[in-house]
Amino acid sequence: MRIRLFVSVIWLMCAVGYGASPLDDVRPFLKQHCEQCHGAEKQENEKRFDDLGVDLTQVETLQLWQGVLDQLNRGEMPPADRPQPKASEIGQVVKILTRELKAAYAQHRSTGARTVVRRLNRFELRNTIRDLLYLQDPEMRIGNVARLIDNNGNGSVENTSTDPFRAFPQDEEEGGFDNIGQRLVMSDFLLRLLFDAAEESLALATETGPRPKVETRRFAGHIQKQVRGDLEKLARERHADFDTYYRRETITPDALRGGVGVSGRYRLTVEVSGHNQRHPWGELITADQSQPLQLFLRLYKTRTRNDHIPLKLWEVPGDGRKRTFTTETWIDARWLPQWIWENGPTDREARSDLLVQKFLVDKYRQPPDRKSIPDKKVYDAARKAWAQAMTQVAMEHYQGPYLRVHRVTLEPLLDAWPPQSHTALYGEGEFHEDQIEPLLLRFAQRAYRRPVAADELAPVVKLVRSRLQADPEPVPRVIQNLTYRAYQGSWTKLPDFDQLKPERQGAVADGLVDIRLAQRDEHFGVVFTGKLQVEQAAKYEFQMASDDGARLLVGGRKVIEHDGLHGASLRKGTVQLDVGVHPVRIEYFAYGKPNSFRASWSGPGFRDAPLSVTSAKGQPPVDVDAHTAQAIQAMQVGYTAILCSPEFLYLREQGDQLQPFEIASRLSYFLWSSMPDAELFALAESGKLADARVLRQQVNRMLDDPRSVAFTRHFTERWLRLDKLAESPPELNGPFRIYWDRRMEPQIIAQTDAYFADLVRRNGPLRELIDSDYTFMNESIADVFYGRKDVRGESLRKVSVQDRRRGGMLTQPAVMTATANGVDTSPVVRGVWLLENILGTPPPPPPPDVEPIPPDLRNAKTIREQLEIHRTQEACSQCHRKIDPLGFAFENFDPIGRWRERYPKSGVIDASAVMADGTQVEDIVALKQTLLTREDDVARCLTKKLLAYGSGRLLEPTDRGEVDRIVAELQARSGGIRDLIQ
Incomplete structure (x- = not known):
């Protein structure tokens, strides 16, 4: 039976025992080829092999022997400038070490490998509260990661989320991950913030007002009062039953511009027709005519600049037939739907005078000459008449593409009131005291993610009853x-x-x-x-x-x-x-x-x-009698106590073997960063969740669930260290101003997230992490980073890439920006990033007594020359011969990930290098091909990252055997990334 990655996340335990004598057969090889640099007189990188023991029960000894094997497998030792052993000698040593280390790992018990009891981090808390309270607030939407971004370019960072946990500090991280148990400490300050967040969340879930009065709204004819283009305005004069668009346009009924008014679930329907997908005016209107017209739907927050949620991208064939597109979604009261013709002509492409001048030459007239008409009013009138005449001509003979919007419908789907968020807390109908214990018990079982006995919850029940029987609160000391x-x-x-x-x-x-x-x-x-x-x-x-x-x-x-x-x-x-x-x-x-x-x-x-409102809804319940208001407030006290309990805040795992409910939580926080759902709870209660076959089925189900975006986003951004993007962004008014002008940071993060999510969805091969013939782009990314004009609109879509410098994840703009400092690039930083996060062979820290760069660089004109001088220091040479060549291959990418041939001030870029094993690479394309020969290392690194993220602890040396076993099984079946996650 195959035991794949998640099973290993659940049971990451190994047994230990050793037989060491075969390692003595390796000593002559070490003496001849290694001890000159790692012997009694000299220990490069603090490694000594002449007295290396053979007791593999010692973790330090096990690590050293594993290091020897890894270096031989990668061909990095002995160095290229030293005498080389025969291939047969290396093969025999590798065979012995592989056999002995595998046996050691199989018997070794990793005494410290259990995950410590860990607190939920901020991301997990927000997601758990959302699911526990059935909240639909758009700021708490699935996968929405609260991060600090300098939105204004003024040097002041802002928390982009307004969820109840917005004031929480960033969680401590280790190894790039913010869910490592030993780093997630609790403090009085954090507990106070949690108390406030719990109260605010409960207020969001509580609905005591009357059922909202909402009706289906239908918009037909001219659904917007104003349109921008002259062709659109003229079309309105001729057609009252629909709007016609000749350029890319954002379409929203005027009645919805302040938001939909009532938060709830809605069915959105639009009736459109596309025309002239293929046309003879392609020389000016350059959109790809092989693609249908594209209609993009998003939700947009009123009175903001950039906060939106992408929903759907529909294809509208240009055959003139009416088509109806429908989707259902939650919309908050202050949000509105927007439809956009994604691949419509630009404003310039749809200019009437340019169309007439280009394609209707015999009907074109020159515009009025400003110099020959000195009176401004007369000139303006003449110019207006000329523009109208050109628009009339263009309209009468128009052969380009256009989109007609015939009808928009907004249908509320409020099936029940109060909503589930309220009834789950207070029950349905009139509140009675005998509901207190059942409601609290049901809530606690979901909050604690396990069965809860009545006596365990007795203190909370007593607290609620005391609050319900207490005298009314004194008049508040307000202003x-x-x-x-x-x-x-x-x-x-x-x-x-x-x-x-x-x-x-x-x-x-x-x-x-x-x-x-x-x-x-x-x-x-x-x-x-x-x-x-x-x-x-x-x-x-x-x-x-x-x-x-x-x-x-x-x-x-x-x-x-x-x-x-x-x-x-x-x-x-x-x-x-x-x-x-x-x-x-x-x-x-x-x-x-x-x-x-x-x-x-x-x-x-x-x-x-x-002295101020303390929650999103603000104050005590409204539109209810005094008894009900007091009951709701009393229940909220009980729920707050549960939410501030260690049983909610911590993921507890008792004993060496995980129990079914612990498995459910381990699985849900791995793939959803949230609590288990009803199906996982049911499987845990029945005991079936311990079955490996059932586990695999659940992993597939959960990866197909929309909530898995929490994994594909949060894991990806932490693994690749995209969290560093906000630490040193480019200057607002510097040479990379376009990064701010086009608001690129959220877009390039979304590109990398989408790429990894696609690999997971279709079980793509691991090699596509390194290289591929496709990527994800929208118009801004395509234009700024790829120099392409054939991608239109803001929605990300999968596109083919012929330029092999750009396939895969390594050279995506988000990665290149995160590994720069906003001003310039460093081969060392990018080389170390590659070793740590892709190959899984991080270099040791530099010696404390060695300066990062030698002070005397008077003869060094380029970064390459500086690093060559740096490598002359013996203490630095061994590490930098591995780091620098990897980093040089990325030097053609500037600090925000655009391609460049020259440095700003110091000449042509040389991206060639010689790898530590002697392999010559000329550029980034050659480096990718070299990395593909190390697919074992890539798979091993990703496995370790997934295990750390899924278990909440960094792996230990004794976990290496389990990692190797997973990688071997994956390769034996030519598995993809989804197989690895399973």
């Missing part, structure tokens, strides 16, 4: 007579708001600061003023966390100053207040998005009384 004034503007520091005119203002009935009253996501400011009632003279403490700048004044005195661009960090201040009413003023501004504000105060008899 009295609170008012707000909202402003629009872009600032990096708080402006003098009193000199500005507000765009909206009003009273705040609940007395709590809420920056959402500005009704903007970015580039706004708000001033809140009111009064605080103080009942006892004392010193009062205020706390405030804001993203971006804020200021708090009490009685005209500045208590907290937190100005400037920054994340949601906490500031505190104290002030002595007398009995009475004190005026309070809070100023806040947001530059980019997201933005947040929280404030509270403490004094005699109370602690952390909120």
Whole structure:
């Protein structure tokens, strides 16, 4: 029976025992060919072989012998400039070492190889809360990774997600991964953040208002008031029943431009027809006529610049027939659908005058001459008349492609109310006390990912009952007579708001600061003023966390100053207040998005009384009676206790053998970064999940599930270290400004994610990680990095690549940018990256007493010459003879991954090199071919990365035998990447 990768993630355990005597037969070989550099007098890279033991129960000894075997297999030792042993000698040594090490691994018990009890990281917490509470919020969508990106190019990074875990710090990482158990520690600060996130998440899940009044909306005829092109405007005058588009255009009914209004699941239907797919005007309208017209659907967030979710790409044959396309999706209230003719002509290609001038020469007229018409009004009128005449001619004789939109329908699919997120927490219908224990128990079993006994949950049940029976909460110490004034503007520091005119203002009935009253996501400011009632003279403490700048004044005195661009960090201040009413003023501004504000105060008899809304929904339940409101709040206290429990926060694995429910969690957090679903729970309960055949079936099911995008994105970005993209991006106004102008970072990350996801989906061969004849592109990627004009639109699609420099993952722009520093490139950095993440043979750290680059480089003009001088240092030579040649092959790629032939200031690039084993490579294409001869190393490296990610621990030397076995089985059946994951 084949035992593939995931089974090894589950049971990564080995037994140990040794027979060492055959290793003595290798000693003469070591003495003749190795001990000159690794003997008693000299130990390069701190390795000594003259006294190398044969007791393979010692991990250090096992590692050294494995290193000898690896070097011989790769042909890297002895060095090319030393006498070489015969091939038969090497073959005999390799045979002995392979046999003995395999036997050692088979018997060796890896005493420390169990995963420590580990906390869920931020990514896993967010995904788990989403699935546990049945949340549909677009900011918590599957695979959406919260990361820090300098969206504005102003040097200030922003967290691109606005989910309840947005304020969580980045998790500590090891080996590139942020889910390694020993690095995921807990702190009081993190627990407090978790408490806030739990409350906010529960508020998102709670719906106490009336059933939304939504009806099917149908849009026909001219669904947009305004269109851009002259041809489109003229077509409207002639046809009232549909809109005709002659260029790439974004299409949204005007009634939806503020969002769909009610969050829920919708069926989106569009009726379109394509025309003139093949046409005689290809010399100017250059889109590929062999492809049908392409209609792209995305969801777009209102009042933002770039936040969207791609949904569908449909093909519309250009035969003039009407076709209907439908999809179902969740849409948040402030999001809207947009349809885009992806491969439509550009604005220039669809210009009427250029079309007439090119294809209707006898009907073309020259435009009015500005010099011959000195009066501007007369000239403008003449120019307008000329443009209209050219548009009329182009329309009457038009032979290019066009798209007609006949109808758009938005149909709500609200089958049940309240939604599942609410009923799972509070039940259906009127709430009764006898529901407390069943509801909490059902929730805890899903949250803890295992069966839960009633007595285990008894303290939580008692807590909820006590809150339900308690007297109503005292009147909150909120701000009295609170008012707000909202402003629009872009600032990096708080402006003098009193000199500005507000765009909206009003009273705040609940007395709590809420920056959402500005009704903007970015580039706004708000001033809140009111009064605080103080009942006892004392010193009062205020706390405030804001993203971006804020200021708090009490009685005209500045208590907290937190100005400037920054994340949601906490500031505190104290002030002595007398009995009475004190005026309070809070100023806040947001530059980019997201933005947040929280404030509270403490004094005699109370602690952390909120001055601002504390969750996405803000306040206690509305539209319900007092008893129901108290019941909901009491249940939320219980659920919060469960969500802050170690049983929820930690993945616990007891004993040497994983139990069925532990297997379910190991599997779900490997492939979904989230909790098990109902099917996994059912299989765990029945005990079937321990069956290898069932496991394989579940892996396939889970990889086919949309939730697997969490794996194909998060693993890929961590494995290839794309998380480093934001650490040293190119300068905003430097030579790589196009990186910012075209907002390339999220696009190039998506390209690499899509490539790996495609390999997983179709079980592609591992060699395509290194080289292939295809990649994924959209228009911006194709234009900026590949110099291609034949890819149109923003959606990523699989395209063939004839340029063999560009196939595979190694030279994708995201990888090249992540391995540069935003200013220049380094063969050392890229060479080390390749050794660590593709070949799995990381070099040792440099000796502590050796400078990175020698100080005397006066005669070195290029990076190649600098590194040649560096290699003259004996302590550096052995490692750099492996690192540098690999890195030189990438030198034709600039710091953002574009191809170049020359350095900016120092001449033609020489990408040739001699590998450590003596192989000569001339360029990146030759390097790829060389790497393909090391497919064993690539497979072994990827296996180790997958095992580390899937088990939550870095592998140990004694795990090598298990890794080798997996790789051997994979190669024996010519398996692909999906086989490896299984």
